[in-house]
Amino acid sequence: MTKTTSILKVAFRAMGRNKMRSLLTALGIIIGVACVVATIGIGEGARVQTEQQLQSLGTNYLMIHPGTVTSSGARSGWGSNSKLSEEDVDAIRREVPTISYVSASIRSVAQVVYGNQNWSTSIQGGEVDWPAIRSWNVAQGQFFTDQDNRAAAKVCVLGQTVATTLFGSEDPIGKAIRIKNIPFRVVGVLEPKGGSMMGQDQDDTVIAPYQTVRKKIMGTTAVGMIMAAVSTPELVPQAQEEITALLRQRHRINRAAGQEDDFMIRSQTEMLARAEEQAKTMAILLWSIAGVSLLVGGIGIMNIMLVSVTERTREIGVRMAIGAKGADIRAQFLVEAVVLAIAGGVLGIALGVGIQQAVARLAGWPVAVTTSSVSLAFVFSAVIGVTFGFYPALKASRLDPIEALRYE
Amino acid sequence: MTASSAEPVIRLRDLTRVYQMGETEVRALDGVTLDVAPGEFLAVMGPSGSGKSTFMNILGCLDRPTSGTYVLEGVDVSTLDRNERAGIRNDKIGFVFQNFNLLSRTSALENVELPLLYSRKHRLSDAEQLVKARECLGRVGLADRWDHTPAQLSGGQQQRVAIARALVNDPSIMLGDEPTGNLDSRTSDEVMGIFQALNEEGKTIVLITHEHDIAEYARRVVAFRDGRLVADELVKARRSAKGAR
Numbered sequence: 001m002t003k004t005t006s007i008l009k010v011a012f013r014a015m016g017r018n019k020m021r022s023l024l025t026a027l028g029i030i031i032g033v034a035c036v037v038a039t040i041g042i043g044e045g046a047r048v049q050t051e052q053q054l055q056s057l058g059t060n061y062l063m064i065h066p067g068t069v070t071s072s073g074a075r076s077g078w079g080s081n082s083k084l085s086e087e088d089v090d091a092i093r094r095e096v097p098t099i100s101y102v103s104a105s106i107r108s109v110a111q112v113v114y115g116n117q118n119w120s121t122s123i124q125g126g127e128v129d130w131p132a133i134r135s136w137n138v139a140q141g142q143f144f145t146d147q148d149n150r151a152a153a154k155v156c157v158l159g160q161t162v163a164t165t166l167f168g169s170e171d172p173i174g175k176a177i178r179i180k181n182i183p184f185r186v187v188g189v190l191e192p193k194g195g196s197m198m199g200q201d202q203d204d205t206v207i208a209p210y211q212t213v214r215k216k217i218m219g220t221t222a223v224g225m226i227m228a229a230v231s232t233p234e235l236v237p238q239a240q241e242e243i244t245a246l247l248r249q250r251h252r253i254n255r256a257a258g259q260e261d262d263f264m265i266r267s268q269t270e271m272l273a274r275a276e277e278q279a280k281t282m283a284i285l286l287w288s289i290a291g292v293s294l295l296v297g298g299i300g301i302m303n304i305m306l307v308s309v310t311e312r313t314r315e316i317g318v319r320m321a322i323g324a325k326g327a328d329i330r331a332q333f334l335v336e337a338v339v340l341a342i343a344g345g346v347l348g349i350a351l352g353v354g355i356q357q358a359v360a361r362l363a364g365w366p367v368a369v370t371t372s373s374v375s376l377a378f379v380f381s382a383v384i385g386v387t388f389g390f391y392p393a394l395k396a397s398r399l400d401p402i403e404a405l406r407y408e
Numbered sequence: 409m410t411a412s413s414a415e416p417v418i419r420l421r422d423l424t425r426v427y428q429m430g431e432t433e434v435r436a437l438d439g440v441t442l443d444v445a446p447g448e449f450l451a452v453m454g455p456s457g458s459g460k461s462t463f464m465n466i467l468g469c470l471d472r473p474t475s476g477t478y479v480l481e482g483v484d485v486s487t488l489d490r491n492e493r494a495g496i497r498n499d500k501i502g503f504v505f506q507n508f509n510l511l512s513r514t515s516a517l518e519n520v521e522l523p524l525l526y527s528r529k530h531r532l533s534d535a536e537q538l539v540k541a542r543e544c545l546g547r548v549g550l551a552d553r554w555d556h557t558p559a560q561l562s563g564g565q566q567q568r569v570a571i572a573r574a575l576v577n578d579p580s581i582m583l584g585d586e587p588t589g590n591l592d593s594r595t596s597d598e599v600m601g602i603f604q605a606l607n608e609e610g611k612t613i614v615l616i617t618h619e620h621d622i623a624e625y626a627r628r629v630v631a632f633r634d635g636r637l638v639a640d641e642l643v644k645a646r647r648s649a650k651g652a653r
Binding site: 002003006013017314315317318319320321322323324325326327328401402405 | 503505527
């Protein structure tokens, strides 16, 4: 038996002797490590998910929303009084060269009916550039044409969810559905897209020509939103500036005189930044829980190690009498603290992976158990063991052998 | 000191140990001078408070004298620091305590092996350590009980394991601190028999005891009173253990 195996054996024996006490002591570490593992795993899963969505939306995607309007000092809500017009869309198309695709857009919720099936879904009005902007193509049939849009033709393209809900296994192309009691001919079905960053089912939608939705369904003149695609992702900030300048000029907004923009441009990168911000807040929360539990866990270990040193004073005396040096005793108790902490760490890793699996399943995220998070947690618990085990171990090593042997 | 064989194992010169108890000074040892030759079997007697425990602690390198010198096998150990003394204890001294002081829930064999783990003199392989520990258990007649824990052994058997542990590093001296204090007379005789047998084999043994019966197993008896040596004589009617092998 070497010194190392002996030290480990004694450490495990000491832990096994007080199983309940060891478990309770390790609980702080277990919770802390579980938090660390879950945090990293969930964060990683969310990041992968966001990245996938970003790719599916296209990094060069811009949305121009109507801004808030202040009249007589009262600020009305977002987009409540749209100042965006079809002329603005045309102007962007003509005058901003960095924009490769642009489309007016409008959105409503309506009941759609086919035969005896009906379904409440979102109705989006868009122009022919819509599939290119959203990088979302039709799987069956085709998208409507510019001609359809100008003529406000009653045609539509279905999202996968709507197609399956209304038609089941039936082929929807060419069939007539009723939206707000107006008959529309189905010309195409979109590819499945999955959940959005906010967790909505993006496939639960019907796309119809912008003019049709505006005139026949909404009965309005205002553009709900302008969607645009920048030719390359690097040009997004420049395109944003150019559109801002153009719209300010067209809407006669004088920033110098303190007038606010009546529109708002959001880019995919900003949305991503916001999502990252949320993830970061979540992570900070979990990290602080982890930090506090690891600290409390460490203090628990220190406490129990001090108790153990007192309980085993005589044993320490015997070991010293037969020739153990201070360093030997110190190593013994340090290893015991580390073994306890690492045992807690291993249980914590198991718990953390469990939590992470559960969260990933609930949120529909990809599961990402990274070896780095597991090894980090492992190192964390070992460090806690050393840090908080050091003082008790030092105390043990400084006992006077004569006193320790006499201890009852 | 003409021949090297006459060189004492233990050589004490004017050994003094003073404890500071608040305002008052307590002279637990007051100028003790003593030589112990190799192969001697010495019993140390004295009433409680006579200084024999302090004497034992210094002899066992657990404590240092306030003044005077202690030379163990030619090495002055009276000025060594904590770690150096730990090395000496491991290397040259085998302790046997009154209450055995074995590690509980630890097999007899592992208890005997323990000093080897802290040894710097013997760099033995695992297998060699086992052989050594088993051999020592055999010398105290417990070879077949190697896997028993202290709780599974009788008092006498526990003390024999403790003796095996004291033997395992081939110490220069064996120190017994009332080794039979917790044992009945029959078991005491058995344990003293082992000490006598070891002494026959050439081990130097120093025992503390307050029982005359036990002191009579030794060859030489010294007595303490108030920190001073007051008697030093050879045992005339030496007892030998009945149950001796």
